[in-house]
Amino acid sequence: MKRRQFLTGVGVAGAAAAASSLPKPAIAQAMPEVQWRCASSFPKSLDTIFGAAEVISKRVAAATDGKFQIRIFAAGEIVPAFSVLDAVKDGTVQMAHTAPYYFVGKDPTFAFDCAVPFGLNARMQNAWMYTGGGLELMREFYKGYNTIQFVAGNTGAQMGGWFRKEIKTVEDLKGLKFRIGGFAGQVLTKLGVVPQQIPGGDIYPSLEKGTIDAAEWVGPYDDEKLGFFKVAKFYHYPGWWEGGPQLSAYVNIAEWEKLPKSYQAIYEAACAEANGYMLAKYDSANPAALKRLVGQGVQLKPFPNAVMEACMKAAFELYDETAAKNENFKKVYTAWKAYREEAYLWFRVAENRFDNFVFTAGQAKPAAAPKKKS
Numbered sequence: 001m002k003r004r005q006f007l008t009g010v011g012v013a014g015a016a017a018a019a020s021s022l023p024k025p026a027i028a029q030a031m032p033e034v035q036w037r038c039a040s041s042f043p044k045s046l047d048t049i050f051g052a053a054e055v056i057s058k059r060v061a062a063a064t065d066g067k068f069q070i071r072i073f074a075a076g077e078i079v080p081a082f083s084v085l086d087a088v089k090d091g092t093v094q095m096a097h098t099a100p101y102y103f104v105g106k107d108p109t110f111a112f113d114c115a116v117p118f119g120l121n122a123r124m125q126n127a128w129m130y131t132g133g134g135l136e137l138m139r140e141f142y143k144g145y146n147t148i149q150f151v152a153g154n155t156g157a158q159m160g161g162w163f164r165k166e167i168k169t170v171e172d173l174k175g176l177k178f179r180i181g182g183f184a185g186q187v188l189t190k191l192g193v194v195p196q197q198i199p200g201g202d203i204y205p206s207l208e209k210g211t212i213d214a215a216e217w218v219g220p221y222d223d224e225k226l227g228f229f230k231v232a233k234f235y236h237y238p239g240w241w242e243g244g245p246q247l248s249a250y251v252n253i254a255e256w257e258k259l260p261k262s263y264q265a266i267y268e269a270a271c272a273e274a275n276g277y278m279l280a281k282y283d284s285a286n287p288a289a290l291k292r293l294v295g296q297g298v299q300l301k302p303f304p305n306a307v308m309e310a311c312m313k314a315a316f317e318l319y320d321e322t323a324a325k326n327e328n329f330k331k332v333y334t335a336w337k338a339y340r341e342e343a344y345l346w347f348r349v350a351e352n353r354f355d356n357f358v359f360t361a362g363q364a365k366p367a368a369a370p371k372k373k374s
């Protein structure tokens with residue numbers, strides 16, 4: 001034991017001696033101390049969507065020997081959930097982690113960096129962003145906000161949300177006060193819904209008090225944590241307005257340009273890691289949460305086809321109307337729509353057949369043995 005301690009001691013001393021002979025000034029210059037603040041749009045309780053920003057922060061710190069530190073603040077701690085874009089634009093914080101469709105009130109073009117109703121699933125969104133030209137188009141748009149954005153999370157297809165009364169017909173949407181994120185609110189306005197944009201952490205009290213009639217957030221795992229099942233029993237699906245919503249990391253362009261190239265590369269890789277992590281986390285955590293919710297008496301209900309069809313019609317009318325009056329939107333929409341058509345063409349073949357067959361086959365009860373003809 002003593003001998004081992006002695007040897008370890010020598011090892012440490014030797015390593016220290018070797019380190020002291022390295023050209024320290026060069027290292028210090030290449031790896032400066034950088035401290036960033038990140039404003040998240042999400043509550044700390046959600047290890048999925050808030051957790052993705054922590055993945056970025058931890059990876060960046062680990063890959064720079066702790067030299068590049070990013071401190072994450074939950075929604076409302078230093079910046080309100082829906083003000084994080086302005087905070088990055090103005091340089092109040094160096095970065096934010098958010099759902100870009102929160103900013104469709106400024107410009108509906110933000111939706112393409114997140115989710116457009118009846119748009120892309122998570123796979124297609126990644127494909128469009130990483131290799132289909134989406135990222136370049138959106139970065140051009142974000143320059144107007146002093147921001148460079150990075151793909152940094154995805155929830156996969158979401159649930160349609162929590163309703164006190166079941167939605168059976170298109171008529172049931174009329175006058176419904178519904179907390180819904182993003183561009184979908186504008187689609188549903190066409191069908192008489194009164195959409196409400198409320199940060200995740202503040203939805204429950206509104207639903208409990210009856211200020212709103214229904215609310216959607218993400219899916220079983222997050223929704224269970226936020227407790228919606230206690231005040232609304234009908235859990236509709238799918239969230240047709242977000243088949244694969246992407247989260248983004250926003251960085252102030254001036255702050256980005258100050259970073260050494262190596263930190264930029266590390267940051268970019270960390271965002272890609274967060275993107276994969278978040279989707280995996282949701283896909284792993286949702287099944288058990290769904291079972292627990294059903295065990296609590298939650299009524300799982302698909303949206304009727306007639307409702308989905310009316311919403312889809314309203315959605316594409318809205319896109320055409322928006323494109324006619326907004327050049328930013330028109331430019332991205334034209335490219336996005338063409339990409340969507342191509343993506344659907346391919347996904348309709350192998351993915352669709354595989355998914356439909358295995359999911360249905362897995363659900364079927366074992367067939368009864370055929371009766372022998374007597």
Ligand code: CA
Pocket residue numbers: 158181216217218239242
């Ligand atoms: Ca949602």
